[in-house]
Amino acid sequence: MSISRSMEEYFKEPFIIAYFWIAGFVLIVAILIKLGNLIVDHCPVLQASDIDPSEISECLQTMNLDILNHLNRLEEDGPVNICKLSGFHDCDRNIRGIVAALAEHVKRCFKDVTISKRDVFISLYLLEEGVLNYLCHHDYKRDWVKSKRIPIDSPEFAQYESVKCIKSGNSTCYLLSKNGYAKGNSKRHKTIKQYLGCKLESNGFIYGFLTVEFHNESVFTDELQMQEFMENNIFPYKTLIEYQFLKKQFFGSFSDFENNWRTA
Known part of the structure; x- marks a missing residue:
């Protein structure tokens, strides 16, 4: 019990909480960048548009x-x-x-x-x-x-x-x-x-x-x-x-x- 209680107190430390928030934010940003790259690869910015000839x-x-x-x-x-x-x-x-x-x-x-x-x-x-x-x-x-x-x-x-x-x-x-x-x-x-x-x-x-x-x-x-x-x-x-x-x-x-x- 003493070990569990110490671990619980450890994860409540402000520094550790901030670390998890930052890591989560970085992970989300990385996922968004990856998705953006995939979209650009398949739908490039300079794509010809269908226009009325x-x-x-x-x-x-x-x-x-x-x-x-x-x-x-x-x-x-x-x-x-x-x-x-x-x-x-x-x-x-x-x-x-x-x-x-x-x-x-x-x-x-x-x-x-x-x-x-x-x-x-x-x-x-x-x-x-x-x-x-x-x-x-x-x-x-x-x-x-x-x-x-x-x-x-x-x-x-x-x-x-x-x-x-x-x-x-x-x-x-x-x-x-x-x-x-x-x-x-x-x-x-x-x-x-x-x-x-x-x-x-x-x-x-x-x-x-x-x-x-x-x-x-x-x-x-x-x-x-x-x-x-x-x-x-x-x-x-x-x-x-x-x-x-x-x-x-x-x-x-x-x-x-x-x-x-x-x-x-």
């Missing part, structure tokens, strides 16, 4: 007006020379508008960090006879395009992500870190953080390549996030660009219609 509606409206313009020209010109139908379609202008709309959409996707126009760089190349030829980029005011002609079989460009993706069976490519980014342009390499790219293709035919680069800020924590962002936010605009190429190909098929018709 209002720019897509504007692109679709532009395309509708484009079709309306075609119809008006058909009515005004009287008998139509079918061989000149390809002149009705301003493919390059429409694609530049879609790329600009994509850039605005990407900047609005990240609510937890300010993404300025200088943090997003988008470029688009056409694949013509084994060469990626530059078409446009955004922001167009930045002189960040050094290689405007990229032969895909040239050793000089073998490490370019676009070239590697074109020559592979993959439709997309991702770089979570700049460490693997080819130093094709020293200006962009200084600030680039992450890179996404995708083929522009339809029915097995590759029209070109689209890249989206993030500068100054890393906005993804793993490649899975990059893939989901590509599928949810880039692919709708990719489809709009591919539509422009299909339309150009369709109109272009009439350029030698008379000769083909006589041959048939």
Whole structure:
């Protein structure tokens, strides 16, 4: 009994009571920190938000007006020379508008960090006879395009992500870190953080390549996030660009219609 009583008195000492309170508090704080780390790992701060792609509606409206313009020209010109139908379609202008709309959409996707126009760089190349030829980029005011002609079989460009993706069976490519980014342009390499790219293709035919680069800020924590962002936010605009190429190909098929018709 004397031992039990002494232990009871021991645990009633102010110092021991304070020690248990502090130890309990530290334990609770450690648990909360651990939970916080787990939440951040699975729900990172710089996570892309699902937002209304209002720019897509504007692109679709532009395309509708484009079709309306075609119809008006058909009515005004009287008998139509079918061989000149390809002149009705301003493919390059429409694609530049879609790329600009994509850039605005990407900047609005990240609510937890300010993404300025200088943090997003988008470029688009056409694949013509084994060469990626530059078409446009955004922001167009930045002189960040050094290689405007990229032969895909040239050793000089073998490490370019676009070239590697074109020559592979993959439709997309991702770089979570700049460490693997080819130093094709020293200006962009200084600030680039992450890179996404995708083929522009339809029915097995590759029209070109689209890249989206993030500068100054890393906005993804793993490649899975990059893939989901590509599928949810880039692919709708990719489809709009591919539509422009299909339309150009369709109109272009009439350029030698008379000769083909006589041959048939």
